Amino acid sequence: MAKVTIDGVEIEVEDGTTILNAARKAGGDIVPPAMCYYSKLKGSGGKCRTCLVKVSAGSAKDPRPMPKLVASCSTPVQDGMVVQNITSPEVLEARKGVVEFLLINHPLDCPICDQAGECHLQDLAFEHGRAKTRYEEERRTFDRIDIGDKIQLHMTRCILCYRCVFTCDQITDKRVHGVLNRGDAAEIGTYIQKAVENDFSGNVIDVCPVGALTDKTFRFKSRVWFVKPMDAQRDCTKCCGKTIVWMYGNEIFRVTARKNKYDEVIDWICNDCRFEKKNVSDWNIEGPTKIERHSVISHNKYQIGTKVNAPKKIGYGNITN
Amino acid sequence: MYSLSKKSKVVVKKEMTWSEKLYLPAIFQGLMITIRHFFKKKATLQYPEQKKEFAAVYRGKHILKRDEQGRENCTACGLCAVSCPAEAITIVAAERQKGEEHLYREEKYAASYEINMLRCIFCGLCEEACPKDAVYLTEELAPASFDRTDFIFGKDKLVQPLGTSAHPKTYKPYKK
DSSP: OEEEEETTEEEEEOTTOBHHHHHHHHOGGGSOOOSSOOTTSTTOOSSSOTTEEEEEEOOSSOOOOOSSOEETTTOBOOTTEEEESTTOHHHHHHHHHHHHHHHHSOOOOTTTOTTTTSOHHHHHHHHHSOSSOOOOSOOOOOOOEEETTTEEEOGGGOOOOOHHHHHHHHHOSSOOOEEESOGGGOEEEOGGGOOOOSTTTTHHHHHOSSSSEEETTSTTTOOTTTSEEEEEEOOOSSSOOEEEEEEETTEEEEEEEOBOTTSOBSSOOOHIIIIIOOSGGGOEEEEEOOOOSOSGGGTTSOOOOOOOOOOSEEOSSOEEO | OOOSSSOOOOOOOOOOOHHHHHOHHHHHHHHHHHHHHHTSOOSOOOTTTSOOOOOTTOOOSEEEOBOTTSOBOOOOOOHHHHHOTTOOEEEEEEEOOTTOTTTBSSSEEEEEEEEETTTOOOOOHHHHHOSSSOEEEOSOOOOOOSOGGGGEEOHHHHBOOTTOBOOSSSOOOOBO
16 A cells, blocks of 8 residues: 555555546545546556646655656556645646647637537636647648548547547457557548447547547537436446436437546447437436536536535524524 | 705795795796706607617627628537527527538538527627627617517528628628
8 A cells, every 4th residue: 555645635545556546536626637548448548648747755765756747647656655736836837738739739619519518628728728829830630530420530629649549449359440640640540431340439439538539410419518418228238228318308419428527438338329229218217417527517517415404494684493 | 863965954844925925936937947948959869760879889689790701600609599698599500511611601500590589688698608700789679579479580680691791899780
C-alpha cells in the first residue's frame, strides 16, 4: 500500500495505482481531467496530456520533486508521494496550453456537432481554456467518412486520443481500425473505409470524447439537451442489455451505453441495441438516469440528493420543528 | 408625524371668505390651465399615418438572417430554443444535401423554425445566444390577428427575404 497526498488530501492506495486513479478514489475537485485515458481500455492514456500534475515530492525515500509535470494517468504512485493538481498554478497554466494545442485543429463547429453538450473537449475548454484562439494558420480538414452505415467519422474533429482504436482492438481479434499516417497528417481510419463489422463496433461512438465518431441514426435529429436520458433494459442475447435511451416525449432518439461518473462505459452494448431498437415497446424503461458527470448535460436534469423533509409546522416568520 | 418627503401640508378647515364663496375666480383659474394646454406640443401621434421612432434597443419581430451570399445563417443548433424562457421556439434540423450549398451556410440547417409569438416575451435572449449571427429582433412590430394559428411564425415569415440587406449589428428592419 502506498500513501499519497493529492492537493492536501491523503489517500492510501495499492501499489502500482496511477495518480489519476488514486485521485479518482479520493474524488472531488482534485481529480485531473482526462481526454484519452479510459479505465476500461487497456493501454489507453498518456497521449492527450490534459491530466498533467505536479509531483512536489517523489516518494518518502527520495522526496525530491519530479523535474517536469507528469501525466497522472500513466505515472504510478509511490509511498509518500505529494501531488499537486489544482493547487499548483503551474499545472493550471500547462493545462491551458494543452487545451490550446488540442483546439488547434479542432473546427469548433459545436453548433453543428451532435456531441455538443456532452463533449469532453467542450467542458475542458470551458473550464481550462482561453476564451480566444491565437492560431491563425489553416486548420487541417478531412472529408466525412462513413464507417458502415451507422457510424459517421468526422476526422476534422478528432483529437487522436486512440480510445476508439483500443476499443476495436479489444472487441475484435484482428486489427480493423487504427491510426494511419503520421504527425499532423495522422488520422483514424479503417483501411479503405471498410466497415468495422462487429456487433460491438458502435461502442466507438461512446468512447469518443469529441464528436469525431457519431451515431448516424441520431445525426441532426435533436440536441442532447432536449432529449431526456432514461435507464432502460431489454433481454439481449449479445450484450448486457442495460442502456440509456434518450427520449423526447414518447419517442426514442438514440441509445447509448450506461456510463459512470467519469463518462466511461460501464458495460459495452451491441449494435442491435444501439441502432435497431428505437421503439418504446422494445425496452423496459426503469426511470430517469441520474447523471453524476460534471458537464452541461447534467444541468436541468435529475440529481442525486438527499430528501429534505419539510419542517412540521411552518408559521409566519417562525419555523418550529 | 414626521414627514419623509417634507412636502406635506397641514390642512386647516377654516371659513371661506366672500370672494371664495363666489367660486368664479377659481373656475377661471382652472380654465386658464386648460386653455394653456391647447398651445402646448401634443403627446399623441396620428398612428398609423404617423409613426414614432423606436429606441435603439427596441426588440420587435424576429428575423432569420442570410449572409452576403444569400445563404441562411441558422444551423439549427438549438441554443435559442434552450435559452428561451418562454419556450416559444421549436426547431427541426436537417442535413444539407449536395447542390444546396447556395441556400444554407452550414452542413446542417433548420428545416423548420417556428416561433410562437403568443408565447414570446421579446426578451432578446435568443439573439444573445445565437452563435451563428442568425436570429435578430428587428424594429418591426409583430402583427395582430384574430386567429391563434397566425401567431406561429414559420420560416416563411421569419427568414430575411432574398436580395434584402439587414444591418447585422443593429436592430434596424430590413429594407425592401
